[in-house]
């Protein structure tokens with residue numbers, strides 16, 4: 336049998352979690368990622384982009400990793416505007432979000448809200464692509480209300496020079512409930528003319544290996560929550576091993592400390608910092624012996640001193656388990 340080449344792994348964009356501070360720290364302490372997708376930026380009603388979104392894609396905050404910025408847009412004017420802004424910041428590839436499932440977004444015809452309207456997608460691409468110089472990829476769900484929507488969308492996308500398609504095979508109405516629809520992904524694989532990337536619920540090497548057998552044409556995978564829960568997952572999938580336990584614990588501690596320091600420099604006040612770190616630990620706790628207790632210690636910490644003690648305790652239990 337022909338030997339398959341090493342899989343490519345993309346880090347999924349997760350609003351509020353995979354900001355530039357997180358992405359840089361992940362690249363430094365764990366690696367194994369071929370492209371980091373930044374959470375979407377969007378043009379506000381007044382035509383401008385929020386400062387926090389701009390900060391996240393600025394080249395000086397992203398120099399050490401391959402980063403693909405993502406845009407949320409419902410018309411060609413906004414796509415052209417955002418593509419130009421990103422090109423001016425040094426990017427030569429952008430990703431268009433056709434997957435965001437939240438009603439606040441889809442009700443405005445953004446994200447997965449565009450999936451029931453393939454002709455609209457066609458006219459947006461017809462008007463925008465000739466006016467932008469960078470490569471464009473698309474990240475999408477199967478549909479807003481029904482999985483069938485994806486087929487017409489893919490037929491439209493096939494007519495355009497896109498760099499790749501990323502499919503998370505759930506419909507928007509499911510949010511994250513149920514399981515990804517593997518049969519639909521296989522159907523889309525047959526129909527799509529562009530390289531197709533699989534995304535959804537990969538959280539262990541075993542899941543990855545099963546899907547790798549199932550979708551044997553797919554060499555590229557996007558993973559989000561699985562990496563937030565186990566930052567070693569990409570190198571575990573690629574190499575089959577992780578550093579020895581003491582070294583692994585040290586990297587996790589340094590990773591945490593870098594993220595804490597990064598946010599402490601930009602956030603206003605300790606309560607914001609504690610909220611940010613609580614969100615971080617809601618995933619990171621799964622890399623610890625008792626995730627529930629690990630997270631509870633963080634949640635209970637009412638100030639930074641108590642937070643620091645909770646972190647010490649969490650890592651103490653991690654090392655205890657290791658030694």
Ligand SMILES: Cc1cc2nc3c(=O)[nH]c(=O)nc-3n(C[C@H](O)[C@H](O)[C@H](O)COP(=O)(O)O)c2cc1C
Pocket residue numbers: 347348349350351373374375405432434435474503534535536537557558559560561
């Ligand atoms: C909290 C949260 C925020 C997300 N933000 C984005 C986003 O900004 N852009 C996007 O395309 N997808 C976003 N997603 C979807 C993820 O990129 C990914 O498609 C989804 O989590 C499924 O992959 P996973 O099972 O590997 O996590 C978000 C998901 C979550 C849970």
